[in-house]
Each structure stands twice: as C-alpha cells, then as structure tokens.
Amino acid sequence: MEKMLTGYDAVAEAVKACNPDVIPAYPITPQTDIVEKISEMVADGELTSEYVRVDSEFNAASTALGASAAGARIFTATCSQGLKLMSEPLFSASGMRLPLVLGIANRSLSAPLSIWGDHTDTFAERDGGMIQFYAEDVQEAMDNIALAYRVAEDKEISLPALSCLDGFILTHVQEKVDAFTEKEIKEFLPERDPVHTLDPSDPTTMGAYARPEHWTETRYEVHKAVKRAKDKIGEAVEDFADIFDREYGLEHSGLVETYRSEDADVIIVALGSVCGTIRYVIDEYRDKGEKVGLVRPRVYRPFPKEELNKVLEDAEAIAVMEKDVSLGYQGGLAIDLKSSLYSNGTMIPVLNYIVGLAGRDVTKDNIRKVVEETKDVRGKDPRDVEEEERWEPLRDELLSGDKDD
Amino acid sequence: MEQIRIHGRGGQGSVTMASMLAKAAFESGKEAQGFPSFGVERLGAPIEAFVRIDDREITDRSQVYEPDIVIVQDPTLIELVDVEEGLDEDGIMVVNTSEDVDDLNLETEAEVVAVDATNIALEHLGKPIMNTALCGAFAKVTGLVEKGSMAKVIEETFEGEIGEKNVKAMEEAYEVC
Numbered sequence: 001m002e003k004m005l006t007g008y009d010a011v012a013e014a015v016k017a018c019n020p021d022v023i024p025a026y027p028i029t030p031q032t033d034i035v036e037k038i039s040e041m042v043a044d045g046e047l048t049s050e051y052v053r054v055d056s057e058f059n060a061a062s063t064a065l066g067a068s069a070a071g072a073r074i075f076t077a078t079c080s081q082g083l084k085l086m087s088e089p090l091f092s093a094s095g096m097r098l099p100l101v102l103g104i105a106n107r108s109l110s111a112p113l114s115i116w117g118d119h120t121d122t123f124a125e126r127d128g129g130m131i132q133f134y135a136e137d138v139q140e141a142m143d144n145i146a147l148a149y150r151v152a153e154d155k156e157i158s159l160p161a162l163s164c165l166d167g168f169i170l171t172h173v174q175e176k177v178d179a180f181t182e183k184e185i186k187e188f189l190p191e192r193d194p195v196h197t198l199d200p201s202d203p204t205t206m207g208a209y210a211r212p213e214h215w216t217e218t219r220y221e222v223h224k225a226v227k228r229a230k231d232k233i234g235e236a237v238e239d240f241a242d243i244f245d246r247e248y249g250l251e252h253s254g255l256v257e258t259y260r261s262e263d264a265d266v267i268i269v270a271l272g273s274v275c276g277t278i279r280y281v282i283d284e285y286r287d288k289g290e291k292v293g294l295v296r297p298r299v300y301r302p303f304p305k306e307e308l309n310k311v312l313e314d315a316e317a318i319a320v321m322e323k324d325v326s327l328g329y330q331g332g333l334a335i336d337l338k339s340s341l342y343s344n345g346t347m348i349p350v351l352n353y354i355v356g357l358a359g360r361d362v363t364k365d366n367i368r369k370v371v372e373e374t375k376d377v378r379g380k381d382p383r384d385v386e387e388e389e390r391w392e393p394l395r396d397e398l399l400s401g402d403k404d405d
Numbered sequence: 406m407e408q409i410r411i412h413g414r415g416g417q418g419s420v421t422m423a424s425m426l427a428k429a430a431f432e433s434g435k436e437a438q439g440f441p442s443f444g445v446e447r448l449g450a451p452i453e454a455f456v457r458i459d460d461r462e463i464t465d466r467s468q469v470y471e472p473d474i475v476i477v478q479d480p481t482l483i484e485l486v487d488v489e490e491g492l493d494e495d496g497i498m499v500v501n502t503s504e505d506v507d508d509l510n511l512e513t514e515a516e517v518v519a520v521d522a523t524n525i526a527l528e529h530l531g532k533p534i535m536n537t538a539l540c541g542a543f544a545k546v547t548g549l550v551e552k553g554s555m556a557k558v559i560e561e562t563f564e565g566e567i568g569e570k571n572v573k574a575m576e577e578a579y580e581v582c
Contacts, residue, residue: 004428004437030443116443137464168443169466174427175438276464359443361468 005177007138007170011077011103011163012037014145016047017182018189020101021072024052024063028082029115030167031105035077049075061086061093061100068098069206071197073153077103079167081110083121087128093160094129094222096207099152099192100160101145106272106323107167108358116359117167118323119271122300123332129222131161131229132300134271136257139177140298141165143246146185147254150236153192157229159222166273166323168359180244188236188243230255230302248298255304258311260286261293265316266374269295269308269337274321274355274362281367292371300333305340312341316378317349319370321392323356342382349377354391366392406459407549408469412488413478416448422478422536423454425558426543430458432554438463451486458549474547476539477501478522480509489513499542501535518546520578529574530567537563537571541578552579 005013011034015023023042025035041047050067054060057078064074078086083104093100104122108114122132133148135141144163152161165171196204210218230253237254241247249257259275260282261267268278275296285292295311297304312318318341320334329335334352341348353370356362370392377385409426413419420441427439435458442453455469471491480502482488492498494514501522502509511517520542522535529538537559544555555575560568 004424004431004439115445166466172443173438173440173466174424175463176431176436273466276466279464363467363470 002176002178004174005138005179006033006172006174007141007165008033008037008105008172010138010142010177010179011145011165012041013179014142015075015103016041017180017185018075018101018146018149019047019073019182020049020075022050022052022064022067023075024054024060024067025076026054026057026060026078026082028057028078028080030107030117030171031077031079031082031103033171034103034105038075057082057085058089061089064100065089065093065096065098068093068100069096069198071192071194073149073192074100075103076100077105079105080107080121083125084109087125090125090130090160091128092207095218097158097195097222097225098160098206099158101148101152102160102162103145104162104164105167105171106164114358117169118357118359119164120324120357122162122164123324123326125162126301126332129159129226130301131157131159131226131233133161133163134298134300135163135165135170136273136275136296138165138170138173138175139246140248141170142177142179143240143244143248146180146189147233147236147240147248150189151229151232154232155193155195157225157232158195159225159229164272169273178244178246184243188239226302230304233299252304252307252311255297255299256307256311257296257298259294259296261295261311261315263291264293265291265378266319266371267293267295267312267315267317268319268321268367268370268374269297269312269333270321271297271300271333272323274323277362277364278321278367281364281371284368285371297333303336303340308337308340309344309346312348313346315348317351317374317380319351319353319374321353321355321362321367321370325354325357338382347382349380349382349385351377351385351390406457406463406465407474407547408472409456409458409474409476410469410472411454411456411476411478412482412486413452413454414482415446415450415452417452417478418534418536419452419454419478421562422476422540423456425536425540425555425562426456426550427458428558428561429540429544429550429554430456432557433549433551435459435549436461436463438465451482472496474499474543475515476543478535478539480504483510489515497546499539499546501539518542518582520582522578525574525577525581529570529577538574538578541575542582544575545579545582552576
C-alpha cells in the first residue's frame with residue numbers, strides 16, 4: 001500500500017514484515033528512530049521479536065552474533081562510532097559465516113564530532129566480509145532490507161549484510177513508499193534455515209582457534225561467499241521484481257542501476273541519495289543535447305566489477321562523486337573503479353570528487369561543475385590527466401596552506 | 406516543482422507541519438517530500454522545515470535555497486532570521502501574525518499573506534498551537550493541497566475530538582484568507 005513514510009519508519013516497517021527473532025538495539029543519531037520505532041512495535045504487540053536492550057553497540061553486535069549462531073533471524077541498526085564498536089564482532093560474524101542484517105543510517109566519524117551523514121562509517125568496514133547495499137530513496141531503503149535478508153541467509157552465502165541509507169537525508173525525509181507487509185514478503189523471503197546451529201544436544205564450536213595451516217583457507221571461503229553474493233543478489237532482485245513489480249538494476253544483476261548512460265560521453269558514478277539530485281542535472285544536460293549519464297552501484301561489496309565495466313566501457317570520461325575518502329590516497333569507490341576498468345584495458349579518465357562529507361549539501365551547482373570539468377578530459381589517456389585533489393567544494397579560507405600541498 | 410520553507414521555533418511543530426503538508430499533497434494526488442533541517446533541535450531556537458510538491462517524482466536531495474513559498478509560524482523570527490532569503494519574487498509568504506502586512510518590516514517583492522493563526526487556534530483549541538490553522542491558510546493561498554485532504558491528514562495526525570477541533574481551526578483559516 002502506498003503511504004507517506006520517513007526513512008526510519010520504512011526500515012522499521014520492513015523489519016516488522018521480515019519478522020526477526022532477536023533485535024539487540026542501542027541508539028545513535030540518526031539511526032535512533034529506527035530502533036525506537038521497532039521498540040514501539042514490540043511494546044504494542046505488533047512484533048513478537050525478542051527486543052534486547054544492551055549496554056553498547058559492541059554488545060548489540062555480539063548478542064546478534066550469538067543469537068544468529070543459535071539459528072535466529074537477527075536485526076540491529078547503527079551508524080558512525082556505533083558501527084566502529086560493532087566492527088570487531090561483525091568481522092567475527094563473517095568469519096563464522098553467520099547471517100545478520102543491519103540497517104545503517106550512514107554518518108561520518110569523529111573527529112571533529114559530527115552527527116551528519118557520509119559514507120565514512122561503512123567504507124571503513126569494507127574488508128570485513130560484509131555485503132553492503134546503498135539505497136537511493138526511502139523505497140529502496142525499505143526494499144533492500146528484504147533483499148539483504150534473502151541474500152545474507154542464503155545457505156551458500158551466510159554472511160552479515162549492511163543495508164545503508166544516508167543519515168538524515170533518507171532517514172528523516174518523508175516520501176511516498178509502497179510498503180510491503182509480512183504476508184506479502186513471505187513469498188519472497190523463506191524462513192531462515194541455518195546450516196549449523198549452537199545446540200546443547202549436538203555441541204559444535206564456532207569461531208575456533210585456527211593455526212596458520214587452516215586460517216587462509218577459511219578466509220578464502222569467506223571471500224568466495226562474498227563474491228557468490230553477486231549472483232544471489234541478481235536472483236533475489238528478479239524474484240522481487242516479479243512479486244512486487246519494482247526493479248533494481250535487473251539488467252545488471254541488481255548490482256548497478258543506470259540513468260541515461262547508454263550513449264553518454266560523460267558518466268557520473270555515485271552511491272546513495274545524491275544520485276537523485278544528479279538525475280536533475282543530467283536531465284538539464286540532455287535537454288541541451290549533451291550526452292551525460294549516471295551509473296549507480298547499489299552494492300559496494302561484493303564489488304560489481306564486470307557490471308560496471310560493461311556499462312562504462314563506451315564512456316569518454318567518468319567522474320566518481322563519493323562521500324568518503326581513504327585518507328592519504330583517494331576515495332574508495334574511485335580506487336576500486338580504476339582498478340576494475342584499467343585491469344580490463346578500458347582506458348577512460350576517472351576524476352575523483354570527494355563530496356558531501358559530514359552532511360555538507362551537494363548542490364546542483366556542485367554537480368554541474370563536476371560535469372563541466374569532466375567534459376574537459378573526454379577521450380584523454382588517463383595517464384595524461386593530472387591527479388589533483390578534487391574536493392567539491394573546499395573552503396580555501398579554512399585551510400592552513402595551499403590545498404595542493 | 407514547488408518548494409516550501411517553514412520557519413518556526415523548536416517545539417512549535419515545524420516538522421509536524423511539514424509532514425502534514427507533504428501528506429496532504431500526497432492525498433491530493435501529488436508527489437511530495439517533507440524534511441526537517443538536519444541536526445540538533447533545541448526548544449525555542451529558530452528551526453526550519455521543508456516541503457517539495459510536484460506532479461512528477463521528486464528525487465532532489467539538496468537543500469532548499471530558493472523557496473516558492475515561505476511560512477512563518479512565529480513573527481518574532483522576522484527580526485532574527487532572514488525569512489525572505491531566496492524567496493521567489495513571484496512567490497508567497499504566509500505569516501502567523503495579528504498585525505497588518507505593512508507593519509511586518511518585510512522587504513520581499515513576493516505576496517505576503519497575514520493570518521492570525523494563533524488567535525484562531527486559541528478559539529478552537531484553547532491553546533496557541535497554530536499549525537493546523539496555518540495549514541488551512543496554506544491550502545487556500547497556494548492551492549497546492551485540497552482542503553479535504555488537509556482535513557483528512559489532520560484527523561489522522563490528531564485522533565478524536567482534538568482532531569475535529571484542529572480541522573475546524575484549519576477550516577476557519579481557510580475561510581478568512
């Protein structure tokens with residue numbers, strides 16, 4: 001049924017429909033409203049999940065891990081510093097092949113302290129063996145929860161999944177959502193059927209000590225499972241489209257969505273909500289007859305290498321606009337994308353723009369400037385394009401010296 | 406696309422008002438987006454909330470810089486905050502005030518509509534909670550949401566007798582504007 005929902009309401013509704021067994025929760029802005037809403041649902045008897053109030057995010061993730069080991073379906077939510085506290089048990093959960101679904105209201109990391117949003121928190125978990133979905137709008141934030149359960153709990157995957165939505169920009173916006181119910185989602189999402197469970201009558205050890213002669217192979221199996229998730233996401237997105245008539249990058253295994261990029265000379269690559277604003281700027285350029293398009297990875301891990309290479313191979317220049325930076329080098333998405341393209345022999349210049357950190361607004365003027373600069377490098381050999389810092393915008397008056405130092 | 410900025414103070418329900426206007430636009434068959442100014446809210450401090458209304462899907466996630474409509478919930482904000490900032494000269498400003506428009510110390514070229522929403526709220530609710538009355542004024546002067554849709558949303562937001570009284574406040578403001 002279509003109704004007006006905030007992002008946090010929509011995530012809570014999705015969780016209610018997916019009906020987890022255990023929800024360990026700890027609040028952190030701007031995620032708090034998700035677990036608050038869920039606690040109301042539990043208190044009102046709408047949701048029968050075991051709601052566990054814990055004393056920290058470390059405990060929330062640890063409780064989630066333990067309950068998942070016992071075979072339960074799990075939900076928790078967090079962001080920012082909270083995700084850092086969860087990081088240790090989350091790495092363990094992937095190593096132990098335990099499915100967990102987390103709602104992440106993306107937010108920056110201290111210091112300086114900021115409650116506003118960017119992708120620094122989840123990018124820092126990149127290497128932990130977690131599937132990472134990024135939503136562009138509230139509808140997708142809701143739908144990704146169901147997709148995350150379906151893939152994370154698949155016996156061939158069995159991993160944690162982070163379902164990310166931009167803090168405030170998506171958690172606190174209210175817009176039209178076609179909300180699914182528990183009854184409707186049952187056709188799409190089967191009950192969890194765990195491979196192994198902790199059971200006193202049939203004892204097993206999970207996450208045991210591994211010596212060097214075993215550890216590498218264990219890690220290799222996790223790596224393969226994360227990569228296998230690509231196909232599983234593709235299947236899940238197809239089934240979802242059949243049942244709910246909503247499509248997420250069906251032609252690209254549900255991993256990548258495109259907008260007016262088929263014949264585009266200049267393509268912007270970006271994650272999450274900023275893509276909505278980029279669409280308006282692309283329409284402006286298209287109205288002038290200029291071929292500008294958008295490519296939006298919906299999933300960052302597993303990295304959609306083949307899918308991105310395919311939709312970008314005919315571009316003349318690419319701009320990656322991202323809300324994270326690997327300090328001391330470049331933005332994480334640009335690093336991965338360049339490796340993906342250039343190892344494939346696709347020599348298109350990629351300009352890396354760091355934007356929207358800690359809630360700084362990304363305006364249409366910012367995006368227009370990115371397009372104009374990217375137009376200038378069309379058709380060039382990437383080795384002939386100077387690697388300069390492109391933080392859009394950077395307030396020179398606040399810097400200690402030359403920004404290109 | 407019509408962009409609306411609401412100026413109020415923490416505790417006056419600016420975010421609830423944005424939510425009600427967005428829902429009423431949705432009920433009127435339009436696409437809508439409502440959102441607060443992101444960050445920390447404090448009781449009594451100036452606060453903003455935003456609404457976008459369009460006939461097509463709204464995907465713009467940037468902030469509102471050039472509103473078509475500005476709503477001022479508290480006239481004392483006019484001295485403190487640049488409520489006219491970016492307002493389109495063909496736009497509309499709706500101010501909750503008992504004063505005449507000419508006495509408001511505004512320089513905007515936009516049409517300014519004064520409505521004594523606080524007084525209307527006191528009459529119907531016995532409390533100076535003027536949001537629903539301002540919603541009525543908004544519906545009338547902008548035509549962006551239907552009165553019936555506005556009433557439906559108010560009844561959903563405030564249940565029972567309180568909802569009915571708020572609908573009456575909304576309707577009176579609609580009539581007098």
